[in-house]
Amino acid sequence: MDIGAQEHVASRGTVGILGAGRVGTAIARLAIAAGYLVKVATSKPAADNELIIEIVTPGAVAVDAAEAAASDLVVVAIPLHRYKTLDAGALSGRVVIDAMNYWAATDGDIADFENTNLSSSEVVSAYLDGSRVVKSFNHIGYHEMEPDAAEPGTPDRRALAIAGDDDLAKELVAGFIDTLGFDSVDAGELAAGNSFEPGTDIFNGRFNAAELANALQRSLAAA
Numbered sequence: 001m002d003i004g005a006q007e008h009v010a011s012r013g014t015v016g017i018l019g020a021g022r023v024g025t026a027i028a029r030l031a032i033a034a035g036y037l038v039k040v041a042t043s044k045p046a047a048d049n050e051l052i053i054e055i056v057t058p059g060a061v062a063v064d065a066a067e068a069a070a071s072d073l074v075v076v077a078i079p080l081h082r083y084k085t086l087d088a089g090a091l092s093g094r095v096v097i098d099a100m101n102y103w104a105a106t107d108g109d110i111a112d113f114e115n116t117n118l119s120s121s122e123v124v125s126a127y128l129d130g131s132r133v134v135k136s137f138n139h140i141g142y143h144e145m146e147p148d149a150a151e152p153g154t155p156d157r158r159a160l161a162i163a164g165d166d167d168l169a170k171e172l173v174a175g176f177i178d179t180l181g182f183d184s185v186d187a188g189e190l191a192a193g194n195s196f197e198p199g200t201d202i203f204n205g206r207f208n209a210a211e212l213a214n215a216l217q218r219s220l221a222a223a
C-alpha cells in the first residue's frame, strides 16, 4: 500500500462488522473499496476466520468481536435470533448499524419480536443499552449490494432508509452509506424502522431517493 492509500484509509476510519455471512461480507467489500479499514468478526475467535476473510473479503482484517466493536462504526449483520449473544457492554457508546431482520421462518418465533409493537431495531436497541443504533441495509439483498452501488450523483441511484433516535449517529451512517454507493433517506426515529421491515412495500422494492421518501411518507401516513 502506498502512503496516499494509507492516508485515505486513515481519513475514512474503521468499520467493524459483526457477522461474516452474506450481508457482512458484502458490506465489508464495499467498505474496503471505499477506503475504510475493515475489521470483521464472528462469534468465533479471529484465528478461525483469518483464511476465509482473506479469501472472501480481501483487504479486511479478521478480529475478535471485541475488537470489531471498538471501531468508529459497527455493522451488526448476524441472524436476529442471535442478538443477545452480542456484547452490549463492548458496543456501549458506539454507533451501531442494525442490518438485521426478523424472519420467523428462519429465526423461529421469538417472543421478543412477536408480542410487541416495537420495531425490531427498538428491541435490539433496548438490549444494546448505551449504543447509538441506526437501522439500515436491512431492505437490500446481499446479492444486490455490490451491483447496485453507484457513484454519488448517478441518475436513479439506489437509496437506503435509515432510522434512529440519535441525529449525529444518523449523519455518520448517511455518510457511510454514501461512500459505499447509495443515497439515504431519513425515515425518522428508530420506531419508524418498522416501515421498512420484511413484509412492507419498501422491503420488497428498489427505490431511488425521491421514490423512497414518498414510500416512507405513505407508510408513516398509513400508520
Ligand SMILES: NC(=O)c1ccc[n+]([C@@H]2O[C@H](COP(=O)([O-])OP(=O)(O)OC[C@H]3O[C@@H](n4cnc5c(N)ncnc54)[C@H](OP(=O)(O)O)[C@@H]3O)[C@@H](O)[C@H]2O)c1
Pocket (backbone or CB within 6 Å): 018, 019, 020, 021, 022, 023, 024, 041, 042, 043, 044, 065, 077, 078, 079, 080, 082, 085, 086, 099, 100, 101, 102, 103, 137, 138, 139, 140, 141, 142, 143
Ligand atoms: N441475506 C440477505 O440478503 C439479507 C439482507 C439484508 C439483511 N439481512 C439480515 O442480516 C442478518 C445476517 O444475514 P446473513 O444472510 O448475512 O446471515 P448469515 O449468512 O447466516 O451470516 C451470519 C453471520 O453471523 C455470525 N454471527 C452469529 N452470531 C454472532 C455474534 N454474536 N457476533 C458476531 N458474529 C456472529 C455467523 O458466524 P458464527 O455463527 O460463526 O458466529 C455468520 O458469520 C440477518 O438478520 C438477515 O435477516 C439479510
